[in-house]
Amino acid sequence: MAPKKRVAIRNHSAEANLFARRTFITFIAVIILSLVLFSNIYNLEVNSYQKYQTRSNSNRIKLLPVAPNRGLIYDRNGVLLADNTPVYSLEVIPEQVTDIKKRLSEVSQLLDISQEKQDKLLKAVKSKRRFKPIELYSRLSEQQVALFSVNQHKFPGFFIDARLKRYYPFAELTTHSLGYVARINGRDSLALDKQGLAENYAATRNIGKRGLERYYQDILHGTIGHQEVEINNQGRVIRTLDFTPPIPGKDLTLTLDIELQMIAKRALSGKRGAIVAIDPRDGGVLAMYSNPSFDGNLFVHGISSKKYKKLLAPESNKPLLNRTLQGYPPASTIKPLLALTGLDAGIITPETEIYDPGFYQLPGIETKRRDWKKWGHGKVDLNKSLEQSCNIYYYDLAYKLGITRISQMMMKFGFGEYTGIDLHEESRAIMPSIEWKRARYNKGWYTGETLSVGIGQSYWSVTPLQLSQALSILVNKGEIKVPHLLKATSEIVVNNKTNTHQPLVTEYIVDEKAPIILKNQKSWDVVLDGLHNTVQKLGATGYNAFKGSKYDAAGKTGSAQTSNIAQDEEYDASKVKESRRDNAMFIAFAPYENPEIVVAVAIENVAEGGGxxxxxxxxxxxxxxxxxxxxxxxxDPRKHPNHDNIYYQNIKNIAGNP
Amino acid sequence: MRSSGHDQHRQRTLWQRLHIDLPLLSGILALMTLGLFVVYSAGGQESAVLIRHAKRVGLALFVMFIVAQVPPLSYRKWAVPVFILGLMLLIAVLLFGHVGKGAQRWLDLGVTKFQPSEIMKLVVPIMIAWYVSQYDLPMKIPKIIIAFILVLMPTLLIAKQPDLGTSLLIASSGIFVIFLAGASWKLIGTCVGLASAFAPVLWMFLMKPYQKQRVLTFLNPEQDPLGSGYHIIQSKIAIGSGGIHGKGWLQGTQSQLEFLPERHTDFIFAVFSEEFGLIGVGLLLSVYLAIVMRGLWIAVNAQHAFTKLLAGSLTLTFFVYIFVNIGMVSGLLPVVGVPLPLVSYGGTSMVTLMAGFGMLMAISTHRKFNI
Structure with a gap:
């Protein structure tokens, strides 16, 4: 290249000056740019410190919701009916295991997990985040828990997690009244959202779906707690910073007596029917059992479709149906109330007599309505009409009263209305009236239908609960106490100031409705006396039922037709299809003076003999x-439920197996 | 070198005989030591990462020492052939290069992967300084144009890989030489004008979509906080939450909890400012400035135009590293891949940088004897 050959006298000092000047300029630029950098950092770290501090914290600090423990449920004597029991599941954190496949097969061998399930697990393990625990096996048996615990040192990364799950120790004995909890589904979450409860349920998995579990969901649930944790960018929890404990739900004590419940179950075994027992003094439900029943525990873990289909199968006789809240024709059990209506309307007096030839004919109409006794009861007054359950007397009475007066009075006794019990599954059943028929069928009312109503048939249906409620009103002589299952709630109140815990029991306040006032208050006694005779008088329809009892009972029988019997046809249970046989009904209370218990029983399609x-x-x-x-x-009410203890053994013996 | 006798009689100190510039070395060692601490913190406190980094530091120091032994004026002999070889290698990279992280930067030599653009960081300033220093200063326009073309060739080849950060560093190293050689202000003004006129052309025809995205993200990172804006947002949070005193070494939540991406490489400054705060940043910038000042002092005192220009260019390019890295991490500049010099984890660029410091030391210590 040329330059080497060119002779040039370079002015080195001028060049050095030029270079020094340029260097100085760049130096100034460097200083200025450094200041720009520094002032920008200053701006970030000093002026915007608060903002970035907050954002840094919101990056790393997370609130984890902690679910409150669900309130327990006890019977009136403190026997535990709904418990939270630990359910053990085997979990694994994949990143802590070196050879997951090998370890998994070893642990499976130890706990007897099938190869098929293992393969599924392996797949699941691979698809999840490596530091999050994965549930391998839910509901380990106690033996499996013990086996694993002894061998845990061989399986780093595997551990047993205990979670509380609802458990109903009495299973099907209490399902219809307690209901059950099950996993919160989409519809539940939507409802919770609407009520603004979504936040409180953030960590809750199950919710009451039926019965008391549903009705008292809010009380049983409690208040959510929070764990403040530090997380990394993948959401892994690094450490706990703060903890606000959840407030457990309140415990419920019920008016139910589990022993009565067991007797009810045994008494109904092999039958379809329902029993409701109420303490008329406060409306507390002592027993409430519907047979057949089902085990609510099945739903807590999520019922398999096979088991669910089995519950729905025709041969299972609709165990999901709560028959205590289901309408039945009341039949003769409402005769006492009709007599009361007649007395109050002044149509009959206790002494009024009719003649029963064995049939009844409306004026000018050919059709004969037969009494259950072919040759009739002869002369019948009020007392005898109840004792013998004479149909002719009540055809005549109903005809004279007319449907409007009957339904008005019966609605006062709660028929065709919700009783207001603390269950959402209640049915109103049907109290027919002219208006009701018009609205329902758009048809006029026939006098013949009034006669059927007179013996508790026709459209009329009542739930066993309504029936027991009506009897309560009768024995209370008009006072109405709304039936209920809740007796008291209890909770532990924490005083933060003194750091003390104190149990607080709140008694349930019984709801009362305006009482029924009769023109003559003596009418109550007339009817009650009739019921007393029905049970106590030799030869009366209820005599055999309470023969020789130590207490003074009163009551009324009933046999409801479930299908129409043609004119002059004889009813013979043995010849009729099972589903068309009569229903047997019975209402009773005791002691006759100052009643403590009223009972209503309904049994479907009995063989022979009526109520x-x-x-x-x-x-x-x-x-x-x-x-x-x-x-x-x-x-031993406070003992933890466990099938091994004597109390539960007794219950098993008495209640028998389903 | 030939002088004999006892130590106290020598004109040159031991350090000069070793061709080590002590002030420069002190600054470098200070930064490297700091780098070890920050890399340990940013690398998840893993000793394996720290050991790898320490080995690189050792290698880089060794390379610096070796380079410092070579008389600087001898570079001139090699400038042209090495420059041409470098250009050929860059073309080879584009044709047969190894693809990694979406860019072609490496040549696979079988034994090891080799990044020709790193070599060019040193070759380009040598080449331009050699070319310019043959003529009287200030430079004439035609020479300047030729010098520009020489700078432009490797710059464009590297930009094509694409490696915006390196091409930016190489372009600046060449342009600094031209500036220091006294290009007239009129010309500089014209160039700046042309460059800004060229910008839309660049945007519309030359920039790849991901590069455009980077610029857009830079202008408004919050637009896509979980996607392209994530890096810069997390980085600003890390810096901002450091405050005046910082959260303390190993205590930075943004880095320790892994919210900050690329924390031990390009974004290590964010880790540093989160843990050491404004005070730490002030100290760090001071050390950097001291090194730059020492480099410029060496440049001014160099006795030959070639060494002056080379030393000035190397020093100013070092500052470009600092400015671009801190600028991008703190949201002043768009994100381009430039490490924080002497602190970031990352081998190749540290070795190249230290080779450059070796040259500076050579220029500083060989001067009296080799002109």
Missing amino acids: GANAGPVARQIMDQYFGDREIVSK
Whole structure:
């Protein structure tokens, strides 16, 4: 290249000056740019410090919700009916395991997990985040827990997690009243959102779906707690910074008596039907059992479709149906109330007599309505009409009263209305009236239908609960106490100032409705006396049921037709299809003076003998149990439910297996 | 070197005989030591990462020492052939290069992967300084144009890889030489004008979509906080939350909890400012400034135009590293891949940088004897 050959005298000092000047300029630029950098950092670290401090914290600090423990449920004597029991599951954190496949097969061998399940697990393990625990096996048996615990040192990264799950130790015995909890589904979350409760349920998995678990969901649930944790960018929890404990839900004590409940179950075993027993003094439900029943525990873990199909199968006889809240034709059990209506309307007096030739004919109409006794009861007054359950007397009475007066009075006794019990599953059943028929069928009312209503048939249906409620009103002579299952709630109140815990029990306040006032208050006694005779008088329809009881009972039988019987046709249970046989009904209360318990029994499609023979003995067993012929002696209410303890063993023996 | 006798009689100190510039070395060692601490913190406190980094530091120091032994004026002999070889290698990279992280930067030599653009960081300033120093200063316009073309060739080849950060560093190293050689202000003004006129062309025809995205993200990172804006947002949070005193060594939540991406490489400054705060940043910038000042002092005192220009260019390019890295991490500049010099984890660029410091030391210590 040329330059080397060119002779040039370079002015080195001028060049050096030029270079020094340029260097100085760049130096100034460097200083200025450094200041720009520094002032920008200053701006970030000093002026915007608060903002970035907050954002840094919101990056790393997370609030983890902690679910409150669900309130427990006890019977009136403190026997635990709904418990939270630990459920053990085997979990693994994949990143802490070196050879997951090998370890998994070893642990499976130890706990007897099938190869098929293992493969599924392996797949699941691979698809999840490596530091998050994965549930391998839910609901380990106690033996499996023990086996694993002994060998845990061989399996780093595997551990057993205990979670509380609802457990109903009495299973199907209490399902219809307690209901059950099950996993919160989409519809539940939507409802919670609407009520503004979503936040409180952030960590909750299950919610009451039926029965008391549903009705008292809010009380049982409690208040959510929070754990403040530090997390990394992948959401892994590094450490706990702060903890606000959840407030557990309140415990419920019920008016139910589990022993009566067991007797009810035994008495109904092999039958379809329902029993409701109420203490008329406060409306507390002592027993409420519907047979067949089902085990609510099945739903807590999520029922398999196979088991669910089995519950729905026709041969299972609709165990999901709560028959205590289901309408049945009341039949003769409402005769006492019709007599009361007649007395109050002045249509009859206790002494009024009719003649019963064995049939009844409306004026000018050919059709004969037969009495259950072919040759009739002859002369019948009010007392005898109840004792003998004479249909002719009540055809005549109903005809004279007319449907409007009947339904008006019956609605005062709660028929065709919700009783207001603390269950959402209640049915209103049907109290027919002219308006009702117009609205329902758009048809006029026939007088013949009034006669059927007179013996508790036709459209009329009542729930066993309504029936027991009506009887309560009757024995209370008009006072109305709304039936209920809750007796008291209890909670632990924490005082933060003194750092003390104190139990607080809140008694349930019984709801009362405006009482029924009769023109003549003596009418109550007339009817009650009739019921007393029905049970106590030799030859009366209810006599056999309570023969020889130690207490003074009163009551009324009923046999409801479930299908129409043609004119002059004889009813013979043995010849009729099972589903078309009569229902047996019975209502009873005791003691006659100052009643403590009223019972309503409904049994579907009985073989022969009607209410007195079929439902009467069932009511009797409940009463016997209530009045001290107690079969269960040992009772340790506060003991943790465990099938091994004596109390539960007793219950098993008595209640038998489903 | 030939002088004999006892130590106290020598004109040159031991350090000069070793061709080590002590002030420069002190600054470098200070930064490297700091780098070890910050890399340990940013690398998840893993000793393996720290050991790897320490080995690189050792290698880089060794390379610096070796380079410092070579008389600087001898570079001139090699300038042209090495420059041409470098250009050929860059073309080879584009044709046969190894693709990594979406860019072609490496040549696979079988034994090891080799990044020709790193070599060019040193070759380009040598080449331009050699070319310019043949003529009287200030430079004439035609020479300047030729010098520009020489700078532009490797710059464009590297930008094409694409490696915006390196091409920016190489372009600046060449342009600094031209500036220091006394290009007239009129010309500089014209160039700046042309460059800004060229910007839209660049945007519309030359920039790749991901590069455009970077610029857009830079202008408004909050637009896509979980996507392209994530890096810069997390980085600003890390810096801002450091405050005046910082959260303390190993206590930075943004880095320790891994919210900050690329924390031990390009974003290590964010880790440093989160843990050491404004005070730490002030000290760090001071050390950097001291090194730059020492480099400029060496440049001014160099006795030959070639060494002056080379020393000035190397020093100013070092500052470009600092400015671009801190600027991008703190949101002043768009994100381009430039490490924080002497602190970031990352081998190749540290070795190249230290080779450059070796040259500076050579220029500083060989001067009296080799002109």
